[in-house]
Amino acid sequence: MSIKYTVNFDLANQHIYQVTIQIPAHKQKQLNLSLPAWIPGSYxxxxxxxxxIDLRASANGQEIEVELxxxxxxxxxxxxxxxxxxxxxxxxxxxxRTAYLDQQRAFFNGTSLFISVDEFADAPQQVELQKPSFTDKWKxxxxxxxxxxxIVYQFGLYQADNYAELIDCPVEIGDFTHLEFEVAGTPHYLILNGKHFADCQRxxxxVSKLCQHHIDLFERETGGKPPFNEYWFLTNILPSGFGGLEHKNSTALLCSTFDFPNINKPGExxxxxxxxxSLASHEYFHNWNVCRIKPQEFIPYQLNSESYTKQLWAFEGITSYYDDLSLYRTNIVEFSDYLKTKSxxxxRVNRGKGQLKQNLIESSFYxxxxxxxxxxxAANNIVSYYTKGSLVALWLDLNIRKHTGSAxxxxxxxxxxxxxxxxxxxxYSxxxxxxxxxxxxxxxxxPIKQAFxxxxxxxxxxPLTELLAEFGVEYKQAASKINSPLDISAENHSPYLGIIxxxxxxxxxxxxxxNDSPAEQAGLSVQDVIVALDNLVVNTGNFSNIANNLNLDKSYPITYVRNGELFTTQVQLVKQMNELVELKLVDEEKAKGWQQIN
Structure with missing residues (x-):
């Protein structure tokens, strides 16, 4: 016995989906309906x-009361x-994470669109996607x-084995570019919905290289086939944007128009x-780490309220370690480029003081x-289980390699x-x-457990300095540019203000x-808009030039807008702070122990 959802797109001008659920005769006297409060992967x-809007129920042509x-x-x-x-x-x-509809594009996660009939949650679910009346170009x-x-890309009937699968398969609709390729004998689909200038073959x-890397990593002992029959990269392209969300046989991605290889610059x-x-790599790695290997607290997902776990540092942190590393392992980037990314x-973790106030267990839980x-x-009081978690994964990887001769x-x-x-x-609990x-x-x-x-x-x-040195990589402190907080400055005179x-x-x-920066001491706050420094109007183009011409032993007026009012305070720039880390390859032979793929 199955239930059937029908989705209509004809109110796209109003950004409204019209949904109906057809429920067959059943043994229950009453049915319970619910919609998730959150979506897995986004806590x-x-x-x-x-x-x-306008939830109604009927039987035999008669309306049934919907009890709240x-x-x-x-x-x-x-x-x-x-x-x-x-x-x-x-x-x-x-x-x-949610749903979108207009005349150019439709996208939804089932958690936003499909009300669960709880008594039928384990039953097969059908979905009829009706072709919109206003266009014949959508796929x-x-x-x-x-x-x-x-047929693939067509409107019509789709299905899932149960409600959990139904809400784990997002839907992307529009006049998109669709690229098909096989990895490990498995069909993969790369969807580009939005304006782009991509070199599609490159x-x-x-992307094929990255997928093959992850399959080889996990499935070497199990036949070399991934745990799905097909895989979809559903990519929404906006003038600026970034994001990703994992699912068991697909991922929803968000990126910028110019985040693709330029066909006119094949070597760039x-x-x-x-x-x-890196984003595509991250979400694909999640097919194993999170979508299948997951915290015990998420089995099954309880989507009506928060589900707490102390383990996101492992599931997101380890994944974040491999997402960039796989670009090097597949020869997409050089090792020196990888070290710059890791730097x-x-x-990013070390420049704020959040990791001195919150550990990774707390970061995961809260x-x-x-x-x-x-x-x-945030920068001063919390730490990301993504970024610091990836550093713990690096620490663990290098320790294993160190004690086994990289075997x-x-x-x-x-x-x-x-x-x-x-x-x-x-x-895992x-x-x-x-x-x-x-x-x-x-x-x-x-005996590395206690240190871990x-x-x-x-x-x-x-603690990575000595560990990296054993693999031929120097870990040293460096100063940042005032206009690029994560880029290393090569200037002798580069004043520090302490803002992003x-x-x-x-x-x-x-x-x-x-914390403890000249900006904080001057009383500047988040959302203030700086309009002048030393009585010179500032913008992103001239700010660093102005600052670099100021002396470090004097105070200067800095003018800003807060809540619509204009204020001026005094700020004294200090000598550039060595708050960044630079990783540099110094011994290629030793580095082979880290570079080796097991």
């Missing part, structure tokens, strides 16, 4: 039900009769199953393109309020975890995650003020 209560239970739950009395539920969903969020891209009479070549590897490839990651709802104090690595730990999952593992370090200790035959847990529970910098800013209509808007 924040989003209250998707706030976008539900709470903000996302309803109940209807059906007396076992076949019935229909109809409602509308307002959808105008271009992120990867459909989704990891939902296609019955035999539904894009396929590079832009920063935007490297960022896109920025370390610098993600619901502190990470996904960051306040203006083993973190790769072997991940394969062991995957094998345990395949053998019937049900996820806080204590069971000791499995990770137990595997590492058994591989290395070295000290790092996880400690509030300090991850972005361009404003007039002047510079402060995004972060670091």
């Amino acid at each position: 924040m209560i989003r209250d998707f039900a706030k976008n539900i 239970i709470d903000k996302q739950s309803w109940k209807i009395s059906t007396l076992g009769q076949a019935c229909e539920i109809s409602y509308q969903v307002y959808a105008y969020d271009s992120s990867v 459909v891209a989704t990891g939902l199953q296609r019955p035999n009479d539904t 894009l396929i070549k590079d 590897l832009s920063e935007g393109y490297k960022t896109f490839l 920025k990651t370390i610098s 993600t619901w309020t502190k990470f996904y709802q960051q306040g203006p104090d 083993k690595s973190l790769d072997d730990v991940m394969r062991a975890l995957w094998q345990e999952y395949l053998d019937g593992g049900e996820g 806080g204590t069971q995650l000791e499995t990770v370090i137990d595997i590492a200790e058994s591989i290395t035959q070295a 847990f000290d790092i996880l529970n400690g509030k300090d910098i991850v 800013y972005k361009e404003a209509k007039l002047g510079l808007e402060i995004a972060q003020v670091l």
Whole structure:
């Protein structure tokens, strides 16, 4: 017995999906309806039900009362009769987490669109996507199953084995570019929805390499086939944007128009393109680490309220370690480029004081309020389990290599975890995650467990200097440019202000003020807009030039706007701070121990 959803797009001008659910005759006297409050992979209560409009139910042509239970739950009395539920969903969020609809594009996650009939949650679910009346150019891209009479990219009937699968398959619709390629004998689809100038053949070549790398890492012992029958990269392209969300056979990506290889510059590897490839790599790695190997607290997902875990540092941190590393391993970037990227990651963690106030266990646990709802104090008071978690993964990888002469690595730990999952593992609780370090200790035959847990529970910098030196990489402090907070300055005179800013209509808007900085001491705050320094009007083009011509032993007026009022205070720039980290290859022979793929 299955239920059927029908999705209509004809109110695209109003950004409204029209949805109906057809429910067959059943044994229950009443049915419970609900909509998730959050989506797996994005740990924040989003209250998707706030976008539900005009929810109605009927049976035999007669309307049935819909009883309100709470903000996302309803109940209807059906007396076992076949019935229909109809409602509308307002959808105008271009992120990867929710839903969007206009005349050019449709996108949705099932968590935003499909109200669950709880008594049918384990039953097959059908979805009819109706072709819109206002265009014949739109195509459909989704990891939902296609019955035999539904052809890829076509509107029509799709299906899922249960509600959990239904909401795990986002849908991208529009007049998009579709690229097809095979990796390990498995069809892959790369969808580009939006204006782009991509060298599509190069894009396929590079993404294929990354997919093959991850398959080889996890599936070397299991036949070399990924754990899905097909895979979809659903990419929304905007003038500026960034984001990704993992699913079991697809990912929703958000990127910029110019984050692709330029067909007119075949040898160029832009920063935007490297960022896109790293994002695609990250989400594809999640097929194993998070989508299948996951915290026990997420089995099954409880989507009506927060689900707390202390382990996101491992699931996101380890994934974040491999996303950039795989670009080097697949020869997309040189090792020196990889070290520059890793330098920025370390610098991003170390330049704020958040890691001195919050450990990785706390960072994982409080993600619901502190990470996904960051306040203006974020850089100073919290640490990211993505970035610092990736440094712990680096520490663990190098320790395993150090104690085994690079015969083993973190790769072997991940394969062991995957094998345990395949053998019937049900996820890892806080204590069971000791499995990770137990595997590492058994591989290395070295007592590294205590140091590992000290790092996880400690509030300090991850000790990497000596460890990297053993692999031919120098770890040294460096000063930043005043206008590029993560770029290293080569100037002898580069004053330090202690802010991160972005361009404003007039002047510079402060995004972060670091603790104990000249900006903090001057009373500047996040969201202030600096309009002048030393009575010279500033913009992103001249700010560093002005600052670099000021003396360090004097105070200067700095004028800013706060809440619509104009203020002036005095600021004294200080000597450039060595707050960044620069990784430099100094011994190529030693570095081979890190570069070796196990």
